[in-house]
Amino acid sequence: QKEVEQNSGPLSVPEGAIASLNCTYSDRGSQSFFWYRQYSGKSPELIMFIYSNGDKEDGRFTAQLNKASQYVSLLIRDSQPSDSATYLCAVEKRTYKYIFGTGTRLKVLA
Amino acid sequence: KAGVTQTPRYLIKTRGQQVTLSCSPISGHRSVSWYQQTPGQGLQFLFEYFSETQRNKGNFPGRFSGRQFSNSRSEMNVSTLELGDSALYLCASSSVAGGGDTQYFGPGTRLTVL
Numbered sequence: 001q002k003e004v005e006q007n008s009g010p011l012s013v014p015e016g017a018i019a020s021l022n023c024t025y026s027d028r029g030s031q032s033f034f035w036y037r038q039y040s041g042k043s044p045e046l047i048m049f050i051y052s053n054g055d056k057e058d059g060r061f062t063a064q065l066n067k068a069s070q071y072v073s074l075l076i077r078d079s080q081p082s083d084s085a086t087y088l089c090a091v092e093k094r095t096y097k098y099i100f101g102t103g104t105r106l107k108v109l110a
Numbered sequence: 111k112a113g114v115t116q117t118p119r120y121l122i123k124t125r126g127q128q129v130t131l132s133c134s135p136i137s138g139h140r141s142v143s144w145y146q147q148t149p150g151q152g153l154q155f156l157f158e159y160f161s162e163t164q165r166n167k168g169n170f171p172g173r174f175s176g177r178q179f180s181n182s183r184s185e186m187n188v189s190t191l192e193l194g195d196s197a198l199y200l201c202a203s204s205s206v207a208g209g210g211d212t213q214y215f216g217p218g219t220r221l222t223v224l
Contacts, residue, residue, distance in 0.1 A: 034212065043200055043215040044153070088153065097166050098143070098213065102152035 001026055004091050006101035014109050019076040021104050023089030026070070032092040033065055033072045038103065039085045047074070047087075079108045112137065114203050114216035122222045128189040131219045135182050135203030141165075142184040143213060144176060147198040159184050188221075196223045 005024045013019045021035075032051050036044035050056045050063040050072065062075040072091075076083055086103040093099060115134045123129050135142050143166075144156040155168040159178035178184045182203075188195055198220050202213035 036215075043218050046212055046214065049212055090153075097155055097158075097168070099155070100145075100153035 002101075003027060003093075003099045004089055004101040006087075006089050006104045008102060009105040010107045011104055012107045012109055013079050015079060015081060017079050019079045019083065019106055019108070021074040021076075021087050021089075021106065022071060023073065023091075023101055024071045025089075025091045025099075027091070027093050028067075028070065030091045030093055033063070034090040034092070034098075035061075035063060035072075035074045036088040036090060036100075037083075037085045038088055044088055076106075079106075081108045081110045084108050114201060114214055116199075116201055116216040116219050118219060119217065120220045120222075122224065123191050124224050125191055125193060127191050128187065129191060129221060131186045131188075131199055131201075131221075133184045133186070133201035133203075133216055135184070135201075136214055139203035139205050139214075140182050141204045141211075142178060142182065143202045143204075144184070144186050145200045145202065146170070147200060147218070148196075153200070156186070191223045193223050196221060 003026050034049045035047045038044040048058050048063050050065045056063045060077045064073045084107050086105050088103045089101040090098050117132045141160045143158040145153045147153045158166040162178045173189045176186045198218045200218045202215045204211040204213045
């Protein structure tokens, strides 16, 4: 079992729809959770982070954390073609290392 | 504030050679982490340096090493290159060591080993 798992996709959604990206992790002691977006040929850029159970909203993005079920998700409302990218989930472990999932490729269809 | 910079951006080497990559963190950031990204394995943690000390290390062979200077700039060295070392090498900086702060990535160095 991988420490951080994501469905590789591609996840295809029509423009204007909600894209839902999911991530599960194995270490119950994980403390912080991050979502990065990576365009092809570019480096990852931080979208948002979440530490506490529940929802955290930032513009069109909402991160959801459920520590009991060990999953974190990212919702993208009103998806745009420019949102097409690979979304990486990162988990900060108790050992203060960041473990990344392999990413979910999102395609927003115009 | 200037972002994380990495040099060189592209590098082509042959098997058996060694290579040194450089990373300059965001001004004021004292932690630098290095990652290897390949299509099959994704982003894998190599090591983290904070105040010139290695704080964490991933599961990579001893051919991969690094160091950090007093100005927080960091270098990563790979000796005896293998074909499988071809990857995008990313460094990320943060203001504190390990957890508790977000990391900001540089543009990466694309290493090709022939």
